[in-house]
Every structure is written in structure tokens, then in C-alpha cells.
Amino acid sequence: MHTRTVYFVSDGTGITAETFGNAILAQFELTPRRLRAPFTDTVDKAHQVVRQINHTADLEGSKPIVFTTLVNMEVLKVLQEGCKGMLLDMFGTFVHPLEQELALKSHHRVGRFSDISRSKEYTDRIEAINFSLAHDDGQSHRDLAGADVILVGVSRSGKTPTTLYLAMQHGLKAANYPLIPEDFERHQLPPALMPYRKKIFGLTISPERLSEIRSERRPDSRYASLENCRMEVHEAESMMRRSGIRWLSTTTKSIEEIATTILQELQPERLVY
């Protein structure tokens, strides 16, 4: 059973409102019902949303929590004046003090994600996603010189989700390259990567967790056996240590934490802006 209803109201996609609201809600032991009202960009739509919120308030006998990132002041006013929920308004709260400090007027432009589909930043990001897909799992050696980051590690150590996240979130061209038995025999990083050592980052993982993950895909295989996972992880870590590249263990880390650590360590040029 939910104990509260939470609304995310935005004149754009609502992604910022959700990120903002969920971060704050994560500070409470609470399993609220979440309702979204994206593209609330007219006074009429705002009245509709207010009616819905007030209906919830009457039904549940407690104030719905309403996170808003409305930039259109007329639309916001409809909520401020008519809504029985508790309004947590990100823009109103922070934009006005910032106008003072910057001595600049904000332009109340709706939607951080609209009108960007043809911008340079946006096409760079799409290009980065395509690059990362084309360079997933060592598929292509072409254009590795153009990569911002190259991840290495044994199969299922977390390379693919991390490279896609780096591309999607940060617009980085991220390649990934598996470490395989041939590399272990050679005791060296894959030769194709040697020219790009500065961009390489290693991922490792505990053999126990690796065996669990691989077992979901191929149960009872040699590939997933704890013995084989121990060997591969040991070889991969020795190689990373020897070659002097930076690396981390993904065992208890989320994609977001792995990506942030990589960015802190590698400081890719493209992110300095």
C-alpha cells in the first residue's frame, strides 16, 4: 500500500522533475505512488492537473507531494493558487535568487530537451552512442584513435552498460574490449590497444559475483564455473597491475558510480567545457 501520492509536473518531458523529486524522496522511508504530468504547457492543462491533484487530496485525506519544474509563470500560478498539494517548486525556489546574483533575467524557456535535437551537443551524443555500439565487445578496431575512453575487462565485468552510459549521459565515445585467454597467455593487453594506453580503464569484479552473473546466462558451464572465473579475474588483475593502467572493481558499484570514477581518473578532454 502506498502512503502518499507524488506528482511530477513539468512543461517538458518531466525528466528533471523526476530526478529532482526522486533524489529527495530517497531520503525517506516511503513507498509513494508516483504520477507524472509531462508536457503541462498551457493554463488549460494546468487546471486539469490541479483537478486531478485535488481529487487525490480529497480521496486520500492527505496532501499529495507535487514536484514541479514549470518555467511558464502563468502555468505555475494555476498550481500555486488552486492546488491542495504540497508544492515543491525547483525553478521558483532557485531561479529568482540566481537572477539577483547574476544580474541577469532568466528567459523562462520551456524544456531543457526541446529544440536541442539539431544542436551540435545533441548530434555529438547520438554519434557517441553509435560509436559505443559499433565498438562494443571489441567488435571493431577502426577509429579507436577517436575513442575518449576504452574499457577492458573479462566478459560480464560491466563494460557494456558502462560504455553505453558514458555515451548516453556524457556524450563520450566509449569503446570496450574483452580480455580473453589469448591475452592472458601473452601476458599483455590486446596489441590493438597499445597505442591508446592513456585512455584505457580496467574493470574487474569478484570471482564469486562473476560466476553468479555468468551462471544466469550459461548455467553449469565451464565459462561460469567459480574455478574458471577465479582464474580469469586473477589473470586480468595481474595484467592490469603490470601494464600500469587504472582500474576498479565493479562488484558493489552501480553504473553511475563506475562512470563517475572513470571520469575523475581519466579526465577526458571532451568533458572539459
Place this chain on the structure above:
Amino acid sequence: MHTRTVYFVSDGTGITAETFGNAILAQFELTPRRLRAPFTDTVDKAHQVVRQINHTADLEGSKPIVFTTLVNMEVLKVLQEGCKGMLLDMFGTFVHPLEQELALKSHHRVGRFSDISRSKEYTDRIEAINFSLAHDDGQSHRDLAGADVILVGVSRSGKTPTTLYLAMQHGLKAANYPLIPEDFERHQLPPALMPYRKKIFGLTISPERLSEIRSERRPDSRYASLENCRMEVHEAESMMRRSGIRWLSTTTKSIEEIATTILQELQPERLVY
């Protein structure tokens, strides 16, 4: 030249701080320099960050803008007391009023993205990413019954980035399926998809933009020619109309806007929580 320096200070990855800060900065005509201080989770690290901020303030003769999502009160206090920047503090501002309204204490837990790497929600998300990769571009018909969303459209209409975004951001299993000349001759959606009509969403794009995008990959090809693009788009749109599936044009939309619209239309079960 940048006119201001902006800091994002967090005790976790800083992703929420950046989302929060960038959404607010987008309201101003300003090209600030952005500096990140993730993992600021001790009083010592906070003092370091304060020194850096104050150094910037002295050097530039204006207050740096400091967005924080610090939940550790001791760490936050170091910034509040010593920092010469303008502090925009998301948690302090909203968490306390919410404690009152909910009659609950917040637990000041650091990092929305830590300790989640083994949660059900997190493993579902990784599984969704793997599913979407395995079902990119019609690669596999297997398990289509398990998909939350199936996107269709001509090559380069935006299917791949959108499916990956739906997986990464919302944990949805999103497949995508290209519409090709055979389908146009048959005048029907690909037969493999017919059982899943309710989950299908179509993407289209203006022939001019499609020709531009395809020309970057294969200049002067028939594939990229405006004539061919016109034909494919016309056929695809007729088919979508005839089959009664929902669809939209991606021409001037960002991935975020496309994804939000799809979610509003399809209302996938997995997102109701």
C-alpha cells in the same frame, strides 16, 4: 570565455547535482565553466572543496555558483560556514519542509546510486539493457513476448538510441525492428510482430532529415538519396496508419521527448509502481 564558475558538490556521484544545476542554468544566457566535486563525503574533503571554491572567488572577483546535494549535515555545514560561493542547496531547501509534512525523519543517506548495485531494480535495469542490445535492429525474434515496448521504423529514424534510453533510464525491455522493402511490398507490419501489436510504437522522420543523416554514413548512395528516403517514409507512414499503431515524427524531437511521449501513449505495466 566563461563568465562564471559553477561547482557541483555531492557526497555521491554528483549526477543529481548536475541534473539539478544544469536545468536551472539552462534558464540563463550564460556559458559557465563547470567543475565537479563528486564523492565529497568527509569533512576533510569538504574543506578542500571550500578552499578551491574560495580560490576561484578571489581569482575571478565574483561568487562561484555552488549546487549541492549533500545529505551529510556535517559536510554541508563546512560549505555553509566557509564557502564564498553562492550556495544552492537542494536537500536543505526541500527535505526539511517535507519532513514536517510527512511527519517523518529523513535518514540522510548518502548517494542515490550506491548500495543499489544488487537491488532488484538495478539488476532489472541491467537486464533491460542487455535485452535491448540483443533485440536491436530486429536481431532476434526470441522473447519478443517479454518486451515492454517494440519500436518500428525505417533505418535511421531514431529507434536504437530511443530503445537504449528506455532501457537505461526506465528499465524497460525495449526491442526495435526495422521496416524494410519486403514489408512495404507486403503492405503489412513484419509478421513476427503481429502478436504484440499493443506494444508497438512507430517512429517516422522527414525524408529531408533522413537523407541528411543517411548521407553522413553512405554519401551518394541510393540508400541516402532523397528520392529513396521519400519513398520509404511514405510507405512506412501508410503502413503505420493502416495497421492502427501509434506513431510520431522524431524530426525535431530529442530522445528524451520521444521516450516520454511513447511512455505516455503505451503506459507499459512495468512503469506503474
